[in-house]
Amino acid sequence: MINVTNLTKTFGKLEVLRDISTTVSRGEVVAIIGPSGSGKSTFLRCLNMLETPTEGRITIDGTDITDPKTDITRFRQRIGMVFQHFHLFPHMTVIDNIAFAPMKVKGLSADEARTKGLQLLERVGLKDKAGVYPSKLSGGQKQRVAIARSLAMDPDIMLFDEPTSALDPEMVKEVLAVIRDLASSGMTMLIVTHEMKFAREAANTIFFLDGGKLIERAEPEQFFSRPQSERAARFLEQVL
Numbered sequence: 001m002i003n004v005t006n007l008t009k010t011f012g013k014l015e016v017l018r019d020i021s022t023t024v025s026r027g028e029v030v031a032i033i034g035p036s037g038s039g040k041s042t043f044l045r046c047l048n049m050l051e052t053p054t055e056g057r058i059t060i061d062g063t064d065i066t067d068p069k070t071d072i073t074r075f076r077q078r079i080g081m082v083f084q085h086f087h088l089f090p091h092m093t094v095i096d097n098i099a100f101a102p103m104k105v106k107g108l109s110a111d112e113a114r115t116k117g118l119q120l121l122e123r124v125g126l127k128d129k130a131g132v133y134p135s136k137l138s139g140g141q142k143q144r145v146a147i148a149r150s151l152a153m154d155p156d157i158m159l160f161d162e163p164t165s166a167l168d169p170e171m172v173k174e175v176l177a178v179i180r181d182l183a184s185s186g187m188t189m190l191i192v193t194h195e196m197k198f199a200r201e202a203a204n205t206i207f208f209l210d211g212g213k214l215i216e217r218a219e220p221e222q223f224f225s226r227p228q229s230e231r232a233a234r235f236l237e238q239v240l
């Protein structure tokens with residue numbers, strides 16, 4: 001479904017991604033892990049062209065999203081993204097945050113968008129918060145609303161960029177539970193995370209990045225118990 005070929009990204013002289021080639025299949029759940037500054041977020045952001053690759057190609061279902069002729073704005077509707085900081089609209093209630101894009105972009109009626117929004121709020125365990133403003137929510141609740149808002153656009157792929165890093169420890173679990181539930185639903189997902197236990201249990205595949213290179217691509221059991229590279233072994237020694 002996703003094909004990455006010779007992806008390179010530089011910021012000025014800084015080479016952040018170096019010649020990455022890999023694939024992600026439909027329904028695959030990929031945890032992207034690696035040391036700070038290894039290029040994980042940049043890699044993720046290239047997958048929906050929030051960062052423009054310096055070299056290389058990314059195709060999704062055969063469409064080259066790096067081709068300037070591709071209508072990336074339209075394509076992005078198929079790719080949901082959840083950030084470390086939730087980016088909810090502060091002046092809108094929870095349900096309006098969720099209903100906004102389906103109405104504006106997909107042309108749903110207000111009733112349709114609200115009905116869908118309520119279903120999604122139920123899915124993330126927050127149906128009772130529909131009429132509340134974001135400022136009244138905890139960090140964990142805000143992130144669950146942000147996930148519901150992304151899902152409201154019926155994405156084919158969900159990208160998560162350190163979705164629990166800004167949360168107090170007691171809220172990490174509730175957000176990971178929602179992401180885990182989504183992972184088992186067959187959604188294609190890539191998640192940049194520092195939560196090793198979560199990566200091990202919820203992902204089908206680990207991408208280990210170091211120094212901008214995709215050093216290992218492996219199943220979690222193999223990666224965590226028998227890493228193939230010295231760099232991954234050293235990283236796991238530090239974090240486990």
Ligand SMILES: Nc1ncnc2c1ncn2[C@@H]1O[C@H](COP(=O)(O)OP(=O)(O)OP(=O)(O)O)[C@@H](O)[C@H]1O
Nearest residue numbers: 011014016034035036037038039040041042043192
């Ligand atoms: N827009 C930018 N301009 C210049 N340098 C950038 C930009 N974005 C990222 N970088 C640099 O690219 C490198 C990789 O950053 P990136 O955020 O992708 O790493 P990461 O693995 O996600 O790190 P972390 O785990 O700390 O979030 C870092 O050295 C960072 O400072």
